Amino acid sequence: xxxxxxxxxxxxxxxxxxxxxxxxxxxxxxxxxxxxxxxxxxxxxxxxxxxxxxxxxxxxxxxxxxxxxxxxxxxxxxxxxxxxxxxxxxxxxxxxxxxx
Numbered sequence: 001x002x003x004x005x006x007x008x009x010x011x012x013x014x015x016x017x018x019x020x021x022x023x024x025x026x027x028x029x030x031x032x033x034x035x036x037x038x039x040x041x042x043x044x045x046x047x048x049x050x051x052x053x054x055x056x057x058x059x060x061x062x063x064x065x066x067x068x069x070x071x072x073x074x075x076x077x078x079x080x081x082x083x084x085x086x087x088x089x090x091x092x093x094x095x096x097x098x099x100x
Contacts, residue, residue, distance in 0.1 A: 017044040024052045026077035028059035032068040044074070 020029060030051035037043040051061040056073045065071045090098070 012048040012050055014046045014048055016046050020044075020047065020049060021076045024049065024076050026075075027052045027054060028056045028073055028075050030059040030061065030065065030071055030073050032065070032071050034070075034072060 014033070015023070020031075029049050031044070031047040032050055034047040035045040037045055050064045050068075050071070051059045053059045056075075059073050060071075
């Protein structure tokens with residue numbers, strides 16, 4: 001039996017972030033034509049998915065990304081990484097003391 005290759009749309013449909021997370025759970029997705037909630041915001045309103053996979057390298061397809069000026073790779077699951085807290089927090093009072 002012949003293997004069936006996945007069909008990739010030349011013009012992927014625009015999806016909301018909630019639809020992207022439902023369609024590609026716990027995967028990395030490569031997004032283009034991303035609309036944000038506000039300028040500079042990390043929150044996505046809608047985007048087109050041009051690649052997806054279990055790793056960020058699998059989601060990134062250089063041939064397809066080359067057609068777009070801007071792209072980004074995001075993870076649709078919950079991040080379980082622990083963040084390292086800074087050992088020293090410099091607030092305005094300390095900054096003023098250091099600069100004087």
